[in-house]
Amino acid sequence: MAESVVLVAQKREGRGSQAAKRLRKAGQIPAVVYGHKEATLSLSLSAEDLVKAIRHGVRVVDLQADGKTEKALIKEIQWDHLGHDILHVDFARVAADERITVPVPVELRGIAAGASGGVLDQPLHTLMVECPAVSVPDSIRVNISELKVGEAIHVRDLTLPPGVRVVSDPDAIVVHITAPVVVPEAPAAPAPESAEPEVIGRQKGAEEEGE
Helix, strand or coil: CCCCCEEEEEECCCCHHHHHHHHHHCCEEEEEEEECCEEEEEEEEEHHHHHHHHHCCCCEEEEEECCEEEEEEEEEEEECCCCCCEEEEEEEECCCCCEEEEEEEEEEECCCCCCCCCEEECCCCEEEEEEECCCCCCCEEEECCCCCCCCEEEHHHCCCCCCCEECCCCCCEEEEEECCCCCCCCCCCCCCCCCCCCCCCCCCCHHHHCC
């Protein structure tokens, strides 16, 4: 489970793209928090603190804003066109005993037994899970050490942390090992048959034809 992280935010008064640019230039990220039939608040918070939380796989934070602390899910993050800088973040209020649905990365553990003779393929890198808001796992760990060529691990085969349920298709393949595709060599083109050289004799003269 991801560690509990506190993010301190301030109420944001300015609106519009220019105000947002000034915030980002000052190392702050524009944000909103909403949900639970409470008023939507416009906030700003430290870009450094937010990025650090995201890199550690944090999904739910203790958001300190407007004089109180509340649990909030990092609902949506807007990145720049290069995917480097955060432009805006949406938080959704959650209760400690509330079950939420969030994407969680899949983490492969071990070296597959069939890796040397086959091709390892991981169709699913992220799973949608339902879990308590305070118990969002950092990742779903999958032990692949016993996986052989021709075998697969499906969603239904996963061992999940207590209280966590995967809402993805249970028959979906998470990881499998396929036999390498052997491309047959094209048969060599037959060598062209050598043509008999044409023998050109001297032309018979008229006197020979009359003999």
